[in-house]
Amino acid sequence: xxxxxxxxxxxxxxxxxxxxxxxxxxxxxxxxxxxxxxxxxxxxxxxxxxxxxxxxxxxxxxxxxxxxxxxxxxxxxxxxxxxxxxxxxxxxxxxxxxxxxxxxxxxxxxxxxxxxxxxxxxxxxxxxxxxxxxxxxxxxxxxxxxxxxxxxxxxxxxxxxxxxxxxxxxxxxxxxxxxxxxxxxxxxxxxxxxxxxxxxxxxxxxxxxxxxxxxxxxxxxxxxxxxxxxxxxxxxxxxxxxxxxxxxxxxxxxxxxxxxxxxxxxxxxxxxxxxxxxxxxxxxxxxxxxxxxxxxxxxxxxxxxxxxxxxxxxxxxxxxxxxxxxxxxxxxxxxxxxxxxxxxxxxxxxxxxxxxxxxxxxxxxxxxxxxxxxxxxxxxxxxxxxxxxxxxxxxxxxx
Numbered sequence: 001x002x003x004x005x006x007x008x009x010x011x012x013x014x015x016x017x018x019x020x021x022x023x024x025x026x027x028x029x030x031x032x033x034x035x036x037x038x039x040x041x042x043x044x045x046x047x048x049x050x051x052x053x054x055x056x057x058x059x060x061x062x063x064x065x066x067x068x069x070x071x072x073x074x075x076x077x078x079x080x081x082x083x084x085x086x087x088x089x090x091x092x093x094x095x096x097x098x099x100x101x102x103x104x105x106x107x108x109x110x111x112x113x114x115x116x117x118x119x120x121x122x123x124x125x126x127x128x129x130x131x132x133x134x135x136x137x138x139x140x141x142x143x144x145x146x147x148x149x150x151x152x153x154x155x156x157x158x159x160x161x162x163x164x165x166x167x168x169x170x171x172x173x174x175x176x177x178x179x180x181x182x183x184x185x186x187x188x189x190x191x192x193x194x195x196x197x198x199x200x201x202x203x204x205x206x207x208x209x210x211x212x213x214x215x216x217x218x219x220x221x222x223x224x225x226x227x228x229x230x231x232x233x234x235x236x237x238x239x240x241x242x243x244x245x246x247x248x249x250x251x252x253x254x255x256x257x258x259x260x261x262x263x264x265x266x267x268x269x270x271x272x273x274x275x276x277x278x279x280x281x282x283x284x285x286x287x288x289x290x291x292x293x294x295x296x297x298x299x300x301x302x303x304x305x306x307x308x309x310x311x312x313x314x315x316x317x318x319x320x321x322x323x324x325x326x327x328x329x330x331x332x333x334x335x336x337x338x339x340x341x342x343x344x345x346x347x348x349x350x351x352x353x354x355x356x357x358x359x360x361x362x363x364x365x366x367x368x369x370x371x372x373x374x375x376x377x378x379x380x381x382x383x384x385x386x387x388x389x390x391x392x393x394x395x396x397x398x399x
Contacts (some may be wrong), residue, residue: 177319
């Protein structure tokens with residue numbers, strides 16, 4: 001059967017593929033420690049589940065407005081006002097089937113063939129493919145470990161051309177966990193103010209998971225003149241352990257939101273009604289679970305950094321948030337074991353899966369082949385066991 005050209009060019013999500021492979025090995029009886037997982041690992045808080053069950057009992061299970069129920073839009077606006085200090089109305093909000101869907105809606109609404117989208121690397125695995133599906137061109141801007149894998153103002157300036165339509169900024173970042181503070185954002189804002197046609201997609205899905213007492217700040221919070229050009233992508237998946245509920249949202253210019261809503265109406269219609277009511281409770285209810293989860297991740301991050309420091313020939317930039325680290329394992333490239341050579345992150349990921357029974361995501365999928373992404377959305381005990389196994393496996397490699 002012949003497939004369309006756009007699908008033939010499409011690569012499967014590396015993170016989902018690794019997770020599927022790890023789960024398949026588990027089902028076959030192999031004990032796998034999954035450092036590849038991209039979700040928090042906790043159950044959805046009880047109050048949110050109760051709200052979902054109440055919505056079912058109340059018969060709130062039919063179609064809703066395509067762009068989401070007013071109660072959820074109001075909750076989103078209230079949350080953004082509290083956390084960003086920015087004021088939006090219902091006309092600025094589109095509720096979608098997850099943050100990924102919200103971002104795809106934005107790409108399909110804004111991008112034309114020939115448009116360029118600046119993507120700082122390392123990047124979330126789906127950005128380039130989603131941009132290409134919208135018939136636009138991803139412009140990858142490498143960000144080095146020396147700069148903590150963060151986009152520098154001068155590199156942004158060099159990347160902008162007359163065809164640049166959009167910049168994607170993900171903070172704190174998947175895969176690096178790095179966060180753009182006020183000074184970094186102000187430097188980027190100065191460049192963007194000189195280029196009025198460049199819009200900004202602010203992917204803030206991990207914004208509640210920050211460490212070291214850091215306060216949330218985004219581009220629109222540091223430069224008022226950019227606010228009309230910024231589109232916020234967020235959701236409930238990461239902050240409230242609701243990855244399977246599939247609720248994300250897009251915030252921005254009402255004309256674009258209206259057009260994106262029209263696009264969504266022809267693709268998915270409304271997101272799940274039950275998930276929407278659960279999300280109202282997530283945003284407006286008790287926030288204790290979200291705070292405690294972030295604190296737990298911070299404790300795990302400290303343990304992970306300690307264990308990475310004990311690995312031979314591995315370096316790592318310390319994360320500011322999320323539940324990921326992105327260590328550089330290139331010191332082991334060129335080494336061999338049992339007749340196989342580790343030539344890059346994909347080889348290393350396969351080696352660790354087979355020899356250590358530890359699942360990781362190769363950095364190649366994020367645009368940085370020297371690294372691998374490790375998720376610490378697992379227990380402290382599993383972190384210890386996993387790093388014991390990784391260290392033992394690395395010691396088997398030789399030049």
